[in-house]
Amino acid sequence: MIRTERLTLRAPQMADAAAVTAALQNSDVARWLTGPPYPFTLADAQDYIARDHDGRTFYIEDTDGLCGTISLANGLGYWLAQDRWGQGYMSEAARAIVAKRFETDDTSIISGYIVGNVASHRILTGLGFHDTELKSCHIPALGVDMDVQKMRLTR
Secondary structure (H helix, E strand, C coil), rough: EEEECCCCCCCEEEEEHHHHHEEECCCCHHCCCCCCCCCCCCHHHHHHCCCCCCCCCEEEEEECCEEEEECCCCCCEEECCHCCCCCHHHHHHHHHHHHHHHCCCCCCCCEECCCHHHHHHHHHHCCEEEEEEEEEEEEEECCEEEEEEEEEEEC
């Protein structure tokens, strides 16, 4: 568990499945994600939560409850429920998880954002990530391939 000024980052729990499903059924959230299927179902959420996350995936909570996910399982990846956008939550969560990671591991962290996702670009550059390559990835919510700017952060 990681605590920040306004957030708690904690392990996924099966009780979170409905909230995760509701957030990822929102096409405005899902359109910026390369991983989750779309439409995202309760069974998808339950399958994801049931996996062994090896302490690298956290659900983000504020005082109103679950509002997103952040993970270092395959590089830095994240999403935030639309009703929490614009409050600085993801920057706060990302700073915390990156700092925690660099306490025990000096290897670089990879991430990326779908070109056009200004908020995610701002988060990653604010953390110090630098562009590495442009890659085409499938976006399930849109049913198309889009450019993803891959990035890297060193300690």
